Each structure stands twice: as structure tokens, then as C-alpha cells.
Amino acid sequence: MTASFVCRTESQLPVERLFDLARSIDLHVDSQQKSGERAIGGVTRGVIGEGQEVTWRAKHFGVPLTMTSRITHFDFPRSFTDEQVKGPFKAFRHVHEFEPTAAGSTMTDRVEFTAPLGVLGRAVERLFLTRYLERLISTRGSFLARHENPL
Template sequence: MTASFVCRTESPLPVERLFDLARSIDVHVESQRTAGERAVGGVTSGLIGEGQDVTWRARHFGIPLTMTSRITRLDFPRSFTDEQVKGPFKVFRHIHEFEQTPTGSTMVDRVEFIAPLGVLGRAVERLFLARYLERLIIRRGRFLAEGRIPGNS
């Protein structure tokens, strides 16, 4: 059984700009500063592309975690998908979709995941993991929508 959620973010930015911000390793690191997230392997700065991997280290729930994700699909500037290839989840897939609007653009994040540990993992998903991940994606979406660039406040 896969857990999932969808987040929608409106932005005044052009769709191409929002798309590139969403696949920028540097912007991701800045948006996840509170978790101490950093890129430690694969593509560690700049824009990640189709077929490329990035390995992240972060601390969530006070636990140090390492996760390697791969961009498995990229259709500039409409969508890209990243999927865990190694890490704490049994399955983790994040589909990013973008659309130009009259006032800027819209980004839709579709996240699907399965926690490890079988029945215990499913209980954790329902009790707090899904809400935690959704809040994290909402915060990241707002950060991207503002168009902030690392090093420029």
C-alpha cells in the first residue's frame, strides 16, 4: 500500500524559472537548511538532469539519514520525476509538474512513498510521516515560488 499526497504551489515566476529552481541542488540545500540537508554524492551543485543521481544527507526526527535519488524522467519545462534508488524508504517517488498561468506558473508536487518496516512502517506513515513530508514539501514549494537564489537574500 503506497501513501501519497499532492501539493499545489502558485508562483509569479515564469514556468521555466520555477522548473529550474525545483531541480537546482543549491536551491534545495538552501530550502532544507533547517534539516541540515546537503548533497554529498553524484550531482552536488547546479542543475540535476535526467538519469543523474544525487545523494543527500540530512537529519529528520533527530535521525541522520542518507538517500540517493535519481531523475528518472525530465520533460523541460513541464515535469520531472525523482525516485529513491537507495535510502530509508521502501519506495519514494516525487513527480514535479509545472504549468504556465496568466500570472506566472503553478507547480504540483505528487509524492508517493512506502515506509520500511512493514506494519510498523504503515502505522508510522499514518500517524505522522505523511503529514511531516507534506509540510516539508509545502514549505519547499513556498521557498521556490519566491524565486530566492542561494547567496542572495
């Protein structure tokens, strides 16, 4: 992996609740309306679990992209990991970690990725892709942290 970032989100929600919200396909779609992201294969509604896959379709930078991710690690309510098994990145790994706090919980998103196209891809990572992805993950985290409705 050549690029990475970490986003932390504080929430008043209990850690178990935030963990489940982070696995919700429906809430992911709601949080990413700007890119028109939708689930088109695998688990397309409800919550995703260990070993399961979801295929996403979205438009980023005006380009339609499709990516299939699999939950490769699952430890309720502490962490889960999703990794690209097919898609636009050479590699993409997203670790979701959850910790209880006095005020509720903290969600930490650790993302590592490698863009395709070798040297050109590394330049794109540094110039704008890392910041773009960080903004997407941060927006999603804020959306989940303030979510109050049941799944």
C-alpha cells in the same frame, strides 16, 4: 506505494524558471536548512538533469539519514520525476509538474512513498510521516516560488 500526497504552489515566476529552480541542488539545500540537508554524492551543486543522481544527507526526527535519488523522467518545462534508488524508504517517488498560468506558473508536487518495516511502517505513515513530508515539500515549494536571484 502505500502513502501519497499532493502539494500545489502558485508562483509569479515563468514556468521555465520555476522548473529550473526546482532542479537546483543549491536551492534545495537552502530550503531545507532546518534538517541540515546537504548533497554529498552525485550532482552536489547546480541543477540536476535526466538520468543523474544525487545523494542527500539530512537529520530527520533526530536521526541521520542518507538517500540517493535519480531523475527517471525529464520533460522540460512540464515535468520531471525523481525516485529513491537507495535510502530509508521501501519506495519513494516525487513527480514535479509545472503549468503556465496567467499570473506566472503552478508547480504540483505528487509524492508517493512506502515506509519500511511493514505494518509498523504503515502505522508511522498514517500517524505522522505523511504530514511531516508534506510540510517539507510545501516549505520547499514556497521557498522556490518566491526566489528571485539567478541560479
